[in-house]
Amino acid sequence: MKVPMLDLSEQYQSLKSEILTVLDEVMSSSRFILGDHVKKLENDIALYSNVKHGIGCGNGSDAIHIALQAAGVGPGDEVITTAFTFFATGGAIVRAGAKPVFVDIDPVTFNIDPAKIEEAVTEKTKAILPVHLYGQMADMDPIVEIAKKHGLAIIEDAAQAIGAKYKGKSVGELGTAATYSFFPTKNLGAYGDGGMIVTNDDEIAEKCRVIRVHGSKPKYYHHVLGYNSRLDEMQAAILNVKFPHLDEWSKLRRERAATYTHLLKEMVGDMVVTPVEAEDRYHVFHQYTIRVPKRDELQAFLNENGVATMVYYPLPLHLQPVFKDLGYKEGDLKEAEKAAKEAVSLPMFPELKVEQQEYVVSKIAEFYKK
Numbered sequence: 001m002k003v004p005m006l007d008l009s010e011q012y013q014s015l016k017s018e019i020l021t022v023l024d025e026v027m028s029s030s031r032f033i034l035g036d037h038v039k040k041l042e043n044d045i046a047l048y049s050n051v052k053h054g055i056g057c058g059n060g061s062d063a064i065h066i067a068l069q070a071a072g073v074g075p076g077d078e079v080i081t082t083a084f085t086f087f088a089t090g091g092a093i094v095r096a097g098a099k100p101v102f103v104d105i106d107p108v109t110f111n112i113d114p115a116k117i118e119e120a121v122t123e124k125t126k127a128i129l130p131v132h133l134y135g136q137m138a139d140m141d142p143i144v145e146i147a148k149k150h151g152l153a154i155i156e157d158a159a160q161a162i163g164a165k166y167k168g169k170s171v172g173e174l175g176t177a178a179t180y181s182f183f184p185t186k187n188l189g190a191y192g193d194g195g196m197i198v199t200n201d202d203e204i205a206e207k208c209r210v211i212r213v214h215g216s217k218p219k220y221y222h223h224v225l226g227y228n229s230r231l232d233e234m235q236a237a238i239l240n241v242k243f244p245h246l247d248e249w250s251k252l253r254r255e256r257a258a259t260y261t262h263l264l265k266e267m268v269g270d271m272v273v274t275p276v277e278a279e280d281r282y283h284v285f286h287q288y289t290i291r292v293p294k295r296d297e298l299q300a301f302l303n304e305n306g307v308a309t310m311v312y313y314p315l316p317l318h319l320q321p322v323f324k325d326l327g328y329k330e331g332d333l334k335e336a337e338k339a340a341k342e343a344v345s346l347p348m349f350p351e352l353k354v355e356q357q358e359y360v361v362s363k364i365a366e367f368y369k370k
Protein backbone atom coordinates (compact mmCIF):
# COMPACT_ATOMS: atom_id res chain seq x y z
CA MET A 1 0.00 0.00 0.00
CA LYS A 2 1.11 3.57 -0.65
CA VAL A 3 0.04 6.33 1.72
CA PRO A 4 0.88 9.87 0.63
CA MET A 5 1.35 12.71 3.11
CA LEU A 6 -1.47 14.55 1.40
CA ASP A 7 -3.66 13.83 -1.62
CA LEU A 8 -5.60 16.75 -3.06
CA SER A 9 -6.99 14.90 -6.08
CA GLU A 10 -10.18 13.53 -4.50
CA GLN A 11 -11.13 16.96 -3.21
CA TYR A 12 -10.56 18.47 -6.65
CA GLN A 13 -12.71 15.83 -8.35
CA SER A 14 -15.58 16.54 -5.97
CA LEU A 15 -15.45 20.31 -6.64
CA LYS A 16 -14.21 20.26 -10.22
CA SER A 17 -17.28 21.53 -12.06
CA GLU A 18 -17.83 24.40 -9.60
CA ILE A 19 -14.17 25.40 -9.77
CA LEU A 20 -14.04 25.35 -13.54
CA THR A 21 -17.22 27.44 -13.65
CA VAL A 22 -15.85 30.18 -11.39
CA LEU A 23 -12.51 30.24 -13.21
CA ASP A 24 -14.35 30.72 -16.48
CA GLU A 25 -16.34 33.50 -14.83
CA VAL A 26 -13.16 35.32 -13.75
CA MET A 27 -11.54 34.98 -17.17
CA SER A 28 -14.70 36.09 -18.96
CA SER A 29 -15.01 39.12 -16.67
CA SER A 30 -11.36 40.13 -17.33
CA ARG A 31 -11.21 41.37 -13.72
CA PHE A 32 -8.09 39.69 -12.37
CA ILE A 33 -6.90 41.88 -9.50
CA LEU A 34 -8.85 42.78 -6.34
CA GLY A 35 -12.30 42.08 -7.75
CA ASP A 36 -15.51 40.74 -6.25
CA HIS A 37 -14.16 37.27 -5.47
CA VAL A 38 -11.41 38.72 -3.29
CA LYS A 39 -13.94 41.01 -1.57
CA LYS A 40 -16.32 38.13 -0.89
CA LEU A 41 -13.57 35.95 0.56
CA GLU A 42 -12.29 38.83 2.71
CA ASN A 43 -15.77 39.42 4.11
CA ASP A 44 -16.50 35.73 4.68
CA ILE A 45 -13.20 35.01 6.39
CA ALA A 46 -13.40 38.12 8.57
CA LEU A 47 -16.88 37.02 9.65
CA TYR A 48 -15.65 33.47 10.22
CA SER A 49 -12.81 34.82 12.38
CA ASN A 50 -15.29 37.02 14.26
CA VAL A 51 -13.42 40.23 13.33
CA LYS A 52 -14.22 43.24 11.18
CA HIS A 53 -11.61 43.10 8.44
CA GLY A 54 -9.99 40.63 6.06
CA ILE A 55 -7.20 41.80 3.77
CA GLY A 56 -6.19 39.32 1.09
CA CYS A 57 -2.55 39.28 0.10
CA GLY A 58 -0.03 37.34 -1.95
CA ASN A 59 0.84 34.61 0.55
CA GLY A 60 1.02 33.83 4.26
CA SER A 61 4.59 35.08 4.58
CA ASP A 62 3.71 38.52 3.20
CA ALA A 63 0.63 38.56 5.43
CA ILE A 64 2.91 38.39 8.51
CA HIS A 65 5.30 40.99 7.10
CA ILE A 66 2.49 43.42 6.17
CA ALA A 67 0.69 42.96 9.51
CA LEU A 68 3.92 43.62 11.42
CA GLN A 69 4.62 46.77 9.39
CA ALA A 70 1.01 47.96 9.81
CA ALA A 71 1.33 47.42 13.57
CA GLY A 72 4.30 49.80 13.56
CA VAL A 73 7.13 47.25 13.74
CA GLY A 74 10.30 48.42 12.01
CA PRO A 75 14.05 48.89 12.30
CA GLY A 76 15.36 48.88 15.87
CA ASP A 77 12.40 46.89 17.19
CA GLU A 78 12.35 43.38 18.59
CA VAL A 79 9.63 40.80 18.02
CA ILE A 80 9.29 37.81 20.33
CA THR A 81 8.39 34.55 18.64
CA THR A 82 8.74 30.79 18.88
CA ALA A 83 11.88 29.03 17.69
CA PHE A 84 9.87 26.02 16.49
CA THR A 85 8.04 27.11 13.36
CA PHE A 86 8.36 27.42 9.62
CA PHE A 87 11.06 29.81 8.45
CA ALA A 88 8.54 32.40 7.18
CA THR A 89 7.69 33.46 10.74
CA GLY A 90 11.24 34.60 11.46
CA GLY A 91 11.86 35.74 7.89
CA ALA A 92 8.87 38.12 8.00
CA ILE A 93 10.20 39.76 11.18
CA VAL A 94 13.56 40.43 9.54
CA ARG A 95 11.91 41.64 6.33
CA ALA A 96 9.92 44.13 8.44
CA GLY A 97 13.31 45.45 9.57
CA ALA A 98 13.09 44.11 13.13
CA LYS A 99 15.04 41.57 15.17
CA PRO A 100 13.48 38.21 16.03
CA VAL A 101 13.87 37.13 19.65
CA PHE A 102 13.30 33.40 19.88
CA VAL A 103 11.62 31.77 22.85
CA ASP A 104 11.36 28.08 23.75
CA ILE A 105 8.22 25.97 23.40
CA ASP A 106 5.83 24.09 25.63
CA PRO A 107 6.83 20.48 24.89
CA VAL A 108 3.22 19.27 25.08
CA THR A 109 1.62 21.56 22.48
CA PHE A 110 4.80 22.52 20.53
CA ASN A 111 3.65 26.17 20.81
CA ILE A 112 5.50 29.12 22.36
CA ASP A 113 5.80 28.73 26.14
CA PRO A 114 4.09 31.82 27.62
CA ALA A 115 6.07 31.40 30.86
CA LYS A 116 9.27 32.19 28.90
CA ILE A 117 7.99 35.30 27.13
CA GLU A 118 8.27 37.94 29.83
CA GLU A 119 11.98 37.38 30.44
CA ALA A 120 12.55 38.06 26.73
CA VAL A 121 10.83 41.47 26.83
CA THR A 122 13.20 44.44 26.55
CA GLU A 123 12.73 48.17 25.93
CA LYS A 124 12.93 47.41 22.23
CA THR A 125 10.17 44.80 22.16
CA LYS A 126 7.31 45.91 19.96
CA ALA A 127 5.29 42.75 19.35
CA ILE A 128 4.73 39.11 20.23
CA LEU A 129 4.26 36.72 17.32
CA PRO A 130 2.79 33.43 18.54
CA VAL A 131 2.40 30.66 15.95
CA HIS A 132 -0.58 28.30 16.18
CA LEU A 133 1.45 25.29 15.12
CA TYR A 134 -0.02 22.16 13.51
CA GLY A 135 -3.55 23.59 13.88
CA GLN A 136 -3.70 24.24 17.64
CA MET A 137 -3.79 27.77 19.04
CA ALA A 138 -1.07 28.91 21.43
CA ASP A 139 -2.01 29.63 25.04
CA MET A 140 -3.34 33.13 24.38
CA ASP A 141 -4.53 34.43 27.80
CA PRO A 142 -1.05 34.87 29.32
CA ILE A 143 0.23 36.24 25.99
CA VAL A 144 -2.53 38.87 25.95
CA GLU A 145 -1.73 39.73 29.57
CA ILE A 146 1.98 40.24 28.89
CA ALA A 147 1.20 42.26 25.76
CA LYS A 148 -1.16 44.53 27.71
CA LYS A 149 1.32 45.01 30.53
CA HIS A 150 4.13 46.05 28.19
CA GLY A 151 2.07 47.76 25.47
CA LEU A 152 2.93 45.24 22.75
CA ALA A 153 1.09 44.23 19.60
CA ILE A 154 0.20 40.57 19.05
CA ILE A 155 0.40 39.22 15.50
CA GLU A 156 -0.85 35.61 15.39
CA ASP A 157 0.70 33.42 12.72
CA ALA A 158 -2.32 31.24 11.96
CA ALA A 159 -1.03 29.86 8.65
CA GLN A 160 -1.78 26.34 9.90
CA ALA A 161 -4.79 27.06 12.07
CA ILE A 162 -7.79 28.46 10.20
CA GLY A 163 -10.87 27.35 12.16
CA ALA A 164 -8.98 26.67 15.41
CA LYS A 165 -10.38 27.99 18.70
CA TYR A 166 -9.12 29.03 22.12
CA LYS A 167 -11.72 29.12 24.88
CA GLY A 168 -14.34 29.49 22.16
CA LYS A 169 -12.53 32.42 20.55
CA SER A 170 -11.30 32.37 16.98
CA VAL A 171 -7.88 33.05 15.58
CA GLY A 172 -7.62 36.84 15.23
CA GLU A 173 -10.05 37.72 18.01
CA LEU A 174 -7.49 37.97 20.78
CA GLY A 175 -4.51 39.42 18.95
CA THR A 176 -3.98 42.74 17.20
CA ALA A 177 -4.13 40.85 13.89
CA ALA A 178 -3.78 37.29 12.64
CA THR A 179 -2.48 35.93 9.38
CA TYR A 180 -3.57 32.97 7.27
CA SER A 181 -1.84 31.12 4.45
CA PHE A 182 -3.73 29.57 1.55
CA PHE A 183 -0.72 27.60 0.31
CA PRO A 184 -2.16 24.53 -1.51
CA THR A 185 -1.37 22.12 1.33
CA LYS A 186 -3.05 24.22 4.02
CA ASN A 187 -6.47 23.32 5.51
CA LEU A 188 -8.00 25.91 3.20
CA GLY A 189 -5.66 25.69 0.23
CA ALA A 190 -5.67 27.62 -3.04
CA TYR A 191 -4.24 26.30 -6.34
CA GLY A 192 -1.26 28.58 -5.97
CA ASP A 193 -0.12 31.09 -3.35
CA GLY A 194 -2.43 33.21 -1.25
CA GLY A 195 -2.77 34.70 2.22
CA MET A 196 -4.92 36.96 4.37
CA ILE A 197 -4.68 39.25 7.37
CA VAL A 198 -7.67 39.47 9.70
CA THR A 199 -8.08 42.17 12.32
CA ASN A 200 -10.60 44.10 14.37
CA ASP A 201 -8.45 47.24 14.23
CA ASP A 202 -9.72 49.72 11.59
CA GLU A 203 -6.43 51.60 11.38
CA ILE A 204 -4.30 48.48 10.98
CA ALA A 205 -6.70 47.12 8.35
CA GLU A 206 -6.45 50.33 6.34
CA LYS A 207 -2.64 50.31 6.58
CA CYS A 208 -2.52 46.68 5.40
CA ARG A 209 -4.72 47.55 2.40
CA VAL A 210 -2.35 50.36 1.45
CA ILE A 211 0.85 48.37 1.99
CA ARG A 212 -0.33 45.53 -0.27
CA VAL A 213 -0.65 47.97 -3.20
CA HIS A 214 2.82 49.55 -3.08
CA GLY A 215 1.84 51.88 -0.24
CA SER A 216 -0.24 53.79 -2.80
CA LYS A 217 -2.88 56.17 -1.41
CA PRO A 218 -4.23 58.10 -3.20
CA LYS A 219 -3.26 56.18 -6.31
CA TYR A 220 0.30 56.95 -7.46
CA TYR A 221 1.12 58.84 -4.24
CA HIS A 222 3.25 56.92 -1.76
CA HIS A 223 3.55 57.95 1.88
CA VAL A 224 4.67 54.53 3.09
CA LEU A 225 6.80 51.81 1.55
CA GLY A 226 4.57 49.05 0.27
CA TYR A 227 4.78 46.01 -1.97
CA ASN A 228 2.85 44.24 -4.64
CA SER A 229 1.19 41.54 -2.57
CA ARG A 230 -2.44 40.95 -3.48
CA LEU A 231 -4.58 37.86 -3.33
CA ASP A 232 -5.20 36.80 -6.91
CA GLU A 233 -8.82 36.92 -8.12
CA MET A 234 -8.67 33.37 -9.54
CA GLN A 235 -7.30 31.98 -6.28
CA ALA A 236 -10.02 33.85 -4.36
CA ALA A 237 -12.68 32.38 -6.66
CA ILE A 238 -11.36 28.85 -5.98
CA LEU A 239 -11.19 29.55 -2.25
CA ASN A 240 -14.80 30.78 -2.29
CA VAL A 241 -15.82 27.37 -3.65
CA LYS A 242 -13.78 25.55 -1.01
CA PHE A 243 -14.49 27.72 2.02
CA PRO A 244 -18.05 26.44 2.75
CA HIS A 245 -16.52 22.95 3.21
CA LEU A 246 -13.81 24.01 5.65
CA ASP A 247 -15.61 23.16 8.89
CA GLU A 248 -16.57 19.72 7.59
CA TRP A 249 -12.95 19.11 6.53
CA SER A 250 -11.73 20.16 9.98
CA LYS A 251 -14.19 17.70 11.52
CA LEU A 252 -12.88 14.92 9.29
CA ARG A 253 -9.28 15.82 10.21
CA ARG A 254 -10.21 15.61 13.90
CA GLU A 255 -11.79 12.19 13.34
CA ARG A 256 -8.65 10.97 11.56
CA ALA A 257 -6.56 12.30 14.42
CA ALA A 258 -8.69 10.42 16.97
CA THR A 259 -8.34 7.24 14.90
CA TYR A 260 -4.54 7.57 14.78
CA THR A 261 -4.37 8.16 18.53
CA HIS A 262 -6.55 5.14 19.22
CA LEU A 263 -4.59 2.87 16.86
CA LEU A 264 -1.20 4.06 18.11
CA LYS A 265 -2.15 3.49 21.76
CA GLU A 266 -3.44 0.04 20.93
CA MET A 267 -0.74 -1.16 18.54
CA VAL A 268 2.39 0.75 19.57
CA GLY A 269 1.80 1.81 23.18
CA ASP A 270 3.96 4.25 25.12
CA MET A 271 6.78 4.26 22.58
CA VAL A 272 5.19 7.18 20.74
CA VAL A 273 3.80 10.38 22.22
CA THR A 274 0.52 11.28 20.52
CA PRO A 275 -0.68 14.89 20.08
CA VAL A 276 -2.46 16.54 22.97
CA GLU A 277 -5.41 18.83 22.42
CA ALA A 278 -5.40 21.25 25.35
CA GLU A 279 -8.71 21.21 27.22
CA ASP A 280 -9.73 24.73 26.25
CA ARG A 281 -8.84 24.40 22.56
CA TYR A 282 -10.28 23.23 19.26
CA HIS A 283 -7.45 21.68 17.26
CA VAL A 284 -7.91 21.56 13.47
CA PHE A 285 -5.06 19.08 12.90
CA HIS A 286 -3.31 20.67 9.97
CA GLN A 287 -0.71 18.11 10.97
CA TYR A 288 -0.88 14.99 13.12
CA THR A 289 2.53 15.10 14.76
CA ILE A 290 3.94 12.49 17.11
CA ARG A 291 7.16 12.29 19.09
CA VAL A 292 9.17 9.14 18.69
CA PRO A 293 12.53 7.61 19.53
CA LYS A 294 14.83 6.83 16.55
CA ARG A 295 12.82 9.26 14.46
CA ASP A 296 15.03 9.28 11.37
CA GLU A 297 15.25 5.46 11.25
CA LEU A 298 11.47 5.21 11.63
CA GLN A 299 10.99 7.69 8.83
CA ALA A 300 13.31 5.73 6.52
CA PHE A 301 11.53 2.45 7.38
CA LEU A 302 8.09 3.96 6.68
CA ASN A 303 9.35 5.41 3.43
CA GLU A 304 10.62 1.97 2.33
CA ASN A 305 7.13 0.65 3.06
CA GLY A 306 5.28 3.26 1.03
CA VAL A 307 4.31 5.57 3.88
CA ALA A 308 5.17 9.24 3.41
CA THR A 309 5.97 11.31 6.51
CA MET A 310 7.39 14.78 7.04
CA VAL A 311 9.54 16.40 9.69
CA TYR A 312 8.19 19.83 10.58
CA TYR A 313 10.82 21.15 11.41
CA PRO A 314 14.28 19.57 11.56
CA LEU A 315 16.16 22.74 12.61
CA PRO A 316 14.71 25.37 14.95
CA LEU A 317 14.94 28.97 13.79
CA HIS A 318 17.51 30.08 16.37
CA LEU A 319 19.99 27.60 14.85
CA GLN A 320 19.32 28.45 11.19
CA PRO A 321 22.53 29.55 9.44
CA VAL A 322 20.89 32.73 8.12
CA PHE A 323 20.21 33.84 11.72
CA LYS A 324 23.73 33.09 12.96
CA ASP A 325 24.44 36.79 13.58
CA LEU A 326 21.72 36.80 16.24
CA GLY A 327 24.19 34.86 18.39
CA TYR A 328 22.19 31.82 19.48
CA LYS A 329 23.89 28.46 20.05
CA GLU A 330 22.87 24.87 20.51
CA GLY A 331 21.43 24.32 23.99
CA ASP A 332 19.84 27.78 24.20
CA LEU A 333 16.28 26.57 23.56
CA LYS A 334 16.25 22.98 24.68
CA GLU A 335 12.61 22.04 24.10
CA ALA A 336 12.59 23.38 20.55
CA GLU A 337 15.82 21.48 19.83
CA LYS A 338 14.41 18.28 21.33
CA ALA A 339 11.19 18.59 19.31
CA ALA A 340 13.21 19.07 16.14
CA LYS A 341 14.86 15.69 16.81
CA GLU A 342 11.74 13.76 17.85
CA ALA A 343 8.75 15.12 15.92
CA VAL A 344 7.36 13.47 12.81
CA SER A 345 4.07 14.17 11.06
CA LEU A 346 1.96 11.35 9.64
CA PRO A 347 -0.22 11.49 6.50
CA MET A 348 -3.21 13.72 7.22
CA PHE A 349 -6.00 14.97 4.98
CA PRO A 350 -9.80 14.78 5.21
CA GLU A 351 -10.07 12.02 2.59
CA LEU A 352 -7.54 9.71 4.33
CA LYS A 353 -9.00 6.19 4.63
CA VAL A 354 -9.08 4.17 7.82
CA GLU A 355 -7.33 1.27 6.03
CA GLN A 356 -4.52 3.65 5.17
CA GLN A 357 -4.28 4.74 8.79
CA GLU A 358 -4.23 1.10 9.95
CA TYR A 359 -1.44 0.38 7.51
CA VAL A 360 0.61 3.40 8.69
CA VAL A 361 0.26 2.41 12.35
CA SER A 362 0.94 -1.28 11.67
CA LYS A 363 4.23 -0.28 10.03
CA ILE A 364 5.14 1.91 13.01
CA ALA A 365 4.38 -1.04 15.32
CA GLU A 366 6.48 -3.33 13.12
CA PHE A 367 9.44 -0.93 13.29
CA TYR A 368 9.48 -0.83 17.09
CA LYS A 369 9.08 -4.61 17.41
CA LYS A 370 12.19 -5.22 15.35
Ligand SMILES: Cc1ncc(COP(=O)(O)O)c(C=O)c1O
Residues within 6 Å of the ligand: 059, 060, 061, 062, 085, 086, 088, 089, 131, 157, 159, 160, 180, 181, 182, 183, 193, 194, 195
Ligand atom coordinates in the same frame (compact mmCIF):
# COMPACT_ATOMS: atom_id res chain seq x y z
C1 LIG B 1 3.66 28.55 10.41
C2 LIG B 1 3.72 29.14 9.03
N1 LIG B 1 3.93 30.45 8.88
C3 LIG B 1 3.97 31.03 7.67
C4 LIG B 1 3.80 30.30 6.53
C5 LIG B 1 3.95 30.99 5.23
O1 LIG B 1 2.86 30.89 4.39
P1 LIG B 1 3.06 30.96 2.80
O2 LIG B 1 3.68 29.70 2.36
O3 LIG B 1 1.67 31.14 2.29
O4 LIG B 1 3.90 32.14 2.51
C6 LIG B 1 3.57 28.91 6.62
C7 LIG B 1 3.32 28.05 5.47
O5 LIG B 1 3.96 27.85 4.53
C8 LIG B 1 3.54 28.32 7.90
O6 LIG B 1 3.34 27.00 8.04
